[in-house]
Amino acid sequence: MATFxxxxxxxxxxxxxxxDTNINPxxxxxxxxxxxxxxxxxxxxxxxxVLVFTVPQPPYSGGAEVLQYIGSNKPLYMxxxxxxxxxxxxxxxxFLALYVAFRHLDKAYAALGALIGIASEIAAIxxxxxxxxxxxxxxxxxDQYMAAATDAQRASLATAAESLMAVSNTTVxxxxxxxxxxxLFISLPMLRGESSRGIAYLGIATGIVGILAEPLRELIGFGxxxxxxxxxxxxxAVGWKLYRLGSSRLQxxxxxxxxxxxxxxxxxx
Numbered sequence: 001m002a003t004f005x006x007x008x009x010x011x012x013x014x015x016x017x018x019x020d021t022n023i024n025p026x027x028x029x030x031x032x033x034x035x036x037x038x039x040x041x042x043x044x045x046x047x048x049x050v051l052v053f054t055v056p057q058p059p060y061s062g063g064a065e066v067l068q069y070i071g072s073n074k075p076l077y078m079x080x081x082x083x084x085x086x087x088x089x090x091x092x093x094x095f096l097a098l099y100v101a102f103r104h105l106d107k108a109y110a111a112l113g114a115l116i117g118i119a120s121e122i123a124a125i126x127x128x129x130x131x132x133x134x135x136x137x138x139x140x141x142x143d144q145y146m147a148a149a150t151d152a153q154r155a156s157l158a159t160a161a162e163s164l165m166a167v168s169n170t171t172v173x174x175x176x177x178x179x180x181x182x183x184l185f186i187s188l189p190m191l192r193g194e195s196s197r198g199i200a201y202l203g204i205a206t207g208i209v210g211i212l213a214e215p216l217r218e219l220i221g222f223g224x225x226x227x228x229x230x231x232x233x234x235x236x237a238v239g240w241k242l243y244r245l246g247s248s249r250l251q252x253x254x255x256x257x258x259x260x261x262x263x264x265x266x267x268x269x
Contacts (some may be wrong), residue, residue, distance in 0.1 A: 027100050031061050031246030033096040037090035038239025042232040046086040048080045049228070057131035060169055063158030066133050070142035078139070084130040088121035091179070094235065095121070097242055102196070106189035113189075117182025123175045129168035137164045173214055180210025180227075183234060199237045206230040 051057075055076060059065045070077050099114035138161055138238035145157045184207025190200035206227070213220065213227040 001051040025067075027097075028246040029063075030097050031101065031216075031242040034094055035239045035243030037093050038235045038242075039241075040090070041087050041090040041094070041235050044083040045232050048083040050134075051076065051080055055256065060132055061162075061165070063161030063165065064154065066138060067142045067145040067158060067161050070138060074139075074142070077134070081134045081136065081139070083167050084134055085128060085136075088124040091235075092118050092121040094238060094242075095182060095186060098238060101242060101245060102186075102189040102193065105192040113182050113184070114184025115182075116178055117186060120175050120178035120182055123178070127167075127175060129164070131169050133165050133168050135164045135168045138168075173217075176214040177211055178187060180207045180214060183207040183210065196241060199234075199241055202230075202234055202237055206234045210226040247250075 056069075056073075058069050058077065095114045095117035099110045103110040128137075141157050141161050141164070145154055145161075148154045148157060183203050187200045187203025187207065190196040190203065193200070208228055209227045213224050217224050
């Protein structure tokens with residue numbers, strides 16, 4: 001699929017290059033806000049990734065072991081859970097802002113990319129889980145497990161935990177593929193922009209790598225880090241681009257605003 005999309009992109013004419021700064025000034029505040037959210041997204045990726053390589057992680061199997069781990073490392077577990085699952089919130093706003101900013105270059109691809117991207121992030125929040133063994137339900141089960149008085153109670157809770165872990169640690173994540181596809185499509189309109197083509201190629205590369213990496217995560221192992229590194233780089237690039245768009249529109253409005261009283265005195269003269 002990714003190869004087919006790449007061939008279509010290479011064969012399809014880019015069309016006339018347009019001014020990618022020709023945007024409605026009223027959206028400037030959104031663009032500047034998105035720059036902050038993009039930085040937050042990057043932080044929410046970097047922090048848990050650092051923790052993955054520096055502190056013990058939740059087990060991938062064994063309900064009792066995971067519940068005991070959470071009971072002993074709850075602050076650490078919550079940081080990773082909130083970071084990996086919560087990053088869907090700023091990502092949704094980024095996709096929305098990219099649609100608003102670049103829809104005048106290609107409405108079809110901009111709408112398709114924003115729709116798929118936002119839908120994937122909504123699904124990620126509803127999914128409420130992520131590898132390794134990160135799931136909101138496990139927090140509740142861990143509290144019950146630590147307070148259980150009998151072995152039968154603990155065994156029952158451990159079985160329930162294993163069911164949630166099977167969902168969290170699934171190797172083929174359709175949501176991740178949708179996110180990569182959204183990045184790919186939302187990047188295509190930027191090919192027609194005067195100053196955004198570099199970001200467009202970065203987004204296309206990120207999307208194609210993500211589409212290939214997500215279903216092969218189990219097989220490629222550390223090779224998945226290539227996509228994991230491209231994601232924050234892409235968000236940083238689009239965040240900076242939107243910040244510059246928002247700042248340029250704000251500066252233009254300030255320069256165009258007449259001085260107080262000047263207009264009336266000129267009319268009277």
